[in-house]
Amino acid sequence: MTKFLYSISPVMLLxxxxxxxxxxxxxxxxxxHPASTKAITPFVSRDMVSVAGGCFxxxxxxxxxxxxxxxxxxxxxxxxxxxxxxxxxSQFKQVMGNNPSRFSTCGDCxxxxxxxxxxxxxxxxxxxxxxxxxxWEYAARSGGKSEKYSGGADIDSVAWYRNNxxxxxxxxxxxxANGLGLYxxxxxxxxxxxxxxxxxxxxxxxxxxxxxxSKDERRTLRGGSWYFKPEYVRASDxxxxxxxxxxxxxxxxxxx
Numbered sequence: 001m002t003k004f005l006y007s008i009s010p011v012m013l014l015x016x017x018x019x020x021x022x023x024x025x026x027x028x029x030x031x032x033h034p035a036s037t038k039a040i041t042p043f044v045s046r047d048m049v050s051v052a053g054g055c056f057x058x059x060x061x062x063x064x065x066x067x068x069x070x071x072x073x074x075x076x077x078x079x080x081x082x083x084x085x086x087x088x089x090s091q092f093k094q095v096m097g098n099n100p101s102r103f104s105t106c107g108d109c110x111x112x113x114x115x116x117x118x119x120x121x122x123x124x125x126x127x128x129x130x131x132x133x134x135x136w137e138y139a140a141r142s143g144g145k146s147e148k149y150s151g152g153a154d155i156d157s158v159a160w161y162r163n164n165x166x167x168x169x170x171x172x173x174x175x176x177a178n179g180l181g182l183y184x185x186x187x188x189x190x191x192x193x194x195x196x197x198x199x200x201x202x203x204x205x206x207x208x209x210x211x212x213x214s215k216d217e218r219r220t221l222r223g224g225s226w227y228f229k230p231e232y233v234r235a236s237d238x239x240x241x242x243x244x245x246x247x248x249x250x251x252x253x254x255x256x
Contacts, residue, residue, distance in 0.1 A: 048082060048083055048255075051180060053080070054143060055207075057072050057073070058073055058075045058202070058236075060236050062146075066237070067199065068200075069238060072202075074207050075138070075205070081255060084182055085110075085172040085183050086111075086172050087111055088107060092111040092114070096122055099111065109170060110172055112249060113246045114246070115243060116244075129255055130193055133193045133210075136223075139182055140185040140222070143179065145179060149234060152178075155187075158178065160226045161225075161228055162226070165226035167227075169225075170226070186224060187233045188226055189223075190224065195219065196218060197213075197219060198216050199240070219240065219242075219243045220239070222239075228249075
């Protein structure tokens with residue numbers, strides 16, 4: 001949590017930890033995401049990628065991460081599927097009946113200000129689930145490859161982050177995909193995963209299909225967002241927040 005507090009202004013921290021339930025004024029929203037002149041067609045829910053299981057070294061393999069990314073440990077996963085894109089505002093509204101996003105005039109941008117509980121409910125309505133933290137990192141690293149960011153070392157080609165985002169989210173799928181054909185797993189919005197968060201969990205994580213600790217109220221977020229510096233959109237970076245927190249930066253994708 002220390003790295004998070006140092007990287008964000010007091011106003012933005014308040015927005016992230018407390019949440020923004022009110023919609024922004026229309027003039028501000030339109031300035032951030034001008035209305036499109038054509039109808040937005042959301043990505044359909046069947047747009048998933050099949051990921052062949054395998055073993056990989058999970059955690060801070062580059063040696064420049066935080067304590068909660070250590071130790072690097074061996075993990076083996078079964079086959080699974082994961083959404084090619086982050087869940088968009090249009091998709092979320094179609095399923096859940098509302099759009100909680102601050103940047104709410106961009107239907108094909110990722111939905112944000114979503115709680116872990118809402119993300120779980122959305123996925124379950126489509127007979128899906130949130131990915132485990134291990135599945136998420138394996139998929140982000142193109143099947144467990146040595147990748148600092150999801151898709152390689154060139155952060156600007158694969159991620160929306162502080163230096164290139166212009167202070168807002170962007171439509172999904174506009175950056176380069178990683179080696180599995182997945183988009184925006186680094187940057188744009190943080191992504192909820194199913195696991196509870198424990199900064200020391202890697203010291204005792206099982207090798208086969210880990211599902212996270214059994215105790216701790218917090219849930220895990222991965223991938224960084226449009227607001228953060230490069231070190232916070234690394235594929236191994238991780239955070240924990242309470243499941244009912246409506247964070248300004250939090251979104252998700254589903255798996256099966």
